[in-house]
Amino acid sequence: MAGVQSDPHFFEGTEKLLEVWFESTNGDDSFDLRHIERLDWEHLLRIVRCEIISKSSSDDMDAYVLSESSMFITQKRFILKTCGRTTLLLAMEPLIRLVQEKCGDHKVADVFYSRKKFAKPEQQHKIHRTFEDEVHHLDQLFKNGAAYTLGKINKDCWHLYMLEDVPGVKDPDQTIELLMWDMCPEKMKIFTKEISENGSEATKKSGIIDIIPGLQIDDFLFDPCGYSMNGILPGGYYITIHITPEPHCSYVSFESNVPQESYYDLVHKVLGCFNPGKFLMTVFSNKISIAKESHKHFEDLYRLKGYKRKDHQFCAFQNYNLTYTMQSMDEQIMTVDGWADGRCLSVNGWAVDVQSMEGRCQTGNRWTGKTQLLDGQMTGRE
Ligand SMILES: C[S@@+](CC[C@H](N)C(=O)[O-])C[C@H]1O[C@@H](n2cnc3c(N)ncnc32)[C@H](O)[C@@H]1O
Known part of the structure; x- marks a missing residue:
């Protein structure tokens, strides 16, 4: 697995995140990405250098915990989030081919690729070493790519690649991500075999279980440390949390597409579980999502308890609004x-x-x- 690195003391928790929406070219909406067989997904994940640990399903979604993060498949949407030294973008072209082969004539309706700046980019495969390398790779596949960096490019920042001049996603769509680092060592101990026997014990002890009630949870505790979980709800909604507890490279990510008018309480709950020294948050919502109101809340409520806002940016894209904020604990x-x-x-x-x-x-x-x-x-x- 790509997570086992040449420097045994460092793990790049920061994930690469890809979301691809497909649509039929002939108006036939009966296709379903979930008809693609597990063997085909396993083959695709081999290209990325990770593998499936477990799977959970609802009527609307298949959710996979991976050796390096998670994969979510709904009828039209493919989400792959991978950390360590995985080679996610190598799977982009094979994915499009796979969907065409197995689901008939389809085209890409929208693409989002994003990640935080890596702690050690020099350890990545050459396709991922710089954002420019990644953009170059994606631009060879898409004529209408648009690449952005938010935050301070000489400190902590976040990169985004998306498409412009596309009809875009027809359904309400929203994603909130909290990427946290400089984690509280006491909290991180919960995600070690020393303190917790398995994933479900860590889920309870940490308070993750209370973040959103009613989730169907699939959690996994790595040996000797490290934690991944997917939690799914009806309607194709999910949360996913991944934790690298090693003190010198501690990192936690939280992501969800659960629609909320304000994410303020959710953010408080997540921060309360992990006490990060620093975090960045992105909220993405299209114009028909109820989360379109949440951007205004974050603009006004700029001070989250115990944190100091370092950066705050708002972008109005063609189909989506985006808030980016980076905060660090008050010293x-x-x-x-x-x-x-x-x-x-x-x-x-x-x-x-x-x-x-x-x-x-x-x-x-x-x-x-x-x-x-x-x-x-x-x-x-x-
Ligand atoms: C659970 S994964 C989660 C990574 C995620 N992107 C994050 O937010 O940090 C990484 C953690 O699991 C640990 N780990 C233990 N065995 C592993 C394996 N076989 N593959 C990947 N990670 C492993 C790593 O050392 C690290 O602490």
């Missing part, structure tokens, strides 16, 4: 009088419960670092 400088049991500090004379403590002791008793107060509450008295 607090505290005067520490003493340590209790590792979860309680005496700060400026107040006893404070601390959820996570990362940082360094400096001279004397001055401590700087990322510190989160439990529920933001101070306990004790001056």
